[in-house]
């Protein structure tokens with residue numbers, strides 16, 4: 347679909363990868379609502395983006411674990427810019443200690459945002475249809491021994507995307523679902539200071555920090571992920587796909603489909 351003139355919500359867009367996605371979409375002519383729980387970073391980012399892109403961007407404080415917040419973000423976006431046609435489910439955390447929170451933010455909330463997005467975007471509900479992109483992770487495709495909870499929720503997210511894409515309601519909604527699955531990206535989430543707080547087991551933490559210093563440990567830029575999100579939005583033939591983002595290349599990974607349905 348064409349990005350120019352589209353109306354987008356980016357969850358977790360105040361910083362990191364979500365901010366880079368918001369910038370790319372604004373550059374391509376979209377109207378963007380950044381929905382993030384962090385109003386300090388959110389206000390700062392929106393000021394910066396308004397300076398560059400004018401009134402095509404708003405900030406809505408939104409905790410994606412709360413139904414009312416998410417619904418209010420969709421309502422504010424629709425009231426300001428018109429029908430939402432693109433949702434980027436990006437907000438996420440990495441916390442192996444408070445694993446319930448990781449499940450709540452990275453999996454349950456992305457499902458919540460999707461269901462509410464369909465209330466606004468679904469053609470069956472008077473919306474215009476469109477597309478929903480999920481920021482999963484390479485940890486949604488391969489096992490990662492140093493962050494099993496994070497890997498579990500990201501695998502769950504990839505399963506959700508693949509399943510929504512073959513829902514019997516897909517034609518009624520007129521919405522496509524795809525996931526971007528990057529390896530490590532240079533953001534607060536992957537910095538040593540954060541990892542020391544969210545990985546409890548010292549042996550695991552030691553291996554994780556050593557692993558990140560090895561020659562083959564690659565750290566992408568947030569803009570590398572934004573490029574792949576743009577590809578998933580623009581190509582209308584893509585539905586239910588997982589696009590792994592590696593250094594200098596991207597690969598669609600389709601786990602095997604067993605004939606069980």
Ligand SMILES: NC(=O)c1ccc[n+]([C@@H]2O[C@H](COP(=O)([O-])OP(=O)(O)OC[C@H]3O[C@@H](n4cnc5c(N)ncnc54)[C@H](O)[C@@H]3O)[C@@H](O)[C@H]2O)c1
Nearest residue numbers: 358361362363383384409410437438483530531533535536
């Ligand atoms: N950094 C990486 O290495 C990496 C790699 C692959 C995928 N990802 C995924 O990318 C996404 C973005 O992460 P990032 O690396 O940019 O991290 P980040 O910490 O820089 O940004 C995450 C953003 O999400 C927001 N957020 C957190 N909890 C929220 C909530 N409950 N409601 C609303 N907003 C909330 C934060 O305020 C922050 O602005 C996550 O889903 C993450 O799992 C990250």
Ligand SMILES: CCCCC/C=C\C=C\[C@H](O)C/C=C\C/C=C\CCCC(=O)O
Nearest residue numbers: 483484485488528529530535536557558
């Ligand atoms: C090796 C772990 C690096 C950890 C960096 C911190 C947080 C990263 C979060 C990302 O979502 C991580 C995604 C995937 C991990 C990166 C590469 C895994 C490659 C595994 C493989 O080669 O099989």
